Amino acid sequence: MRYVAHRPPKRLLLELDRSGATTVDSELTIEATGPFDYTKEYRALISDLMLNF
Numbered sequence: 001m002r003y004v005a006h007r008p009p010k011r012l013l014l015e016l017d018r019s020g021a022t023t024v025d026s027e028l029t030i031e032a033t034g035p036f037d038y039t040k041e042y043r044a045l046i047s048d049l050m051l052n053f
Helices: 040-046
Strands: 002-005 029-031
Touching: 029 040
Parallel strands: 002 029
Antiparallel strands: none
16 A cells, blocks of 8 residues: 555555465555545545545
8 A cells, every 4th residue: 555656655464375276456545646636446445434535
């Protein structure tokens, strides 16, 4: 997860499993260019939690 598109990621989320399933690699950016300029993916993720978003 990265907060701003031009910076390196700050958080990693890992799930360890013994089943041998294939690896899924994805990335989430919160702000596109600056403060309050949220990406479409982030808005879709938290739209149910925010009233005026």
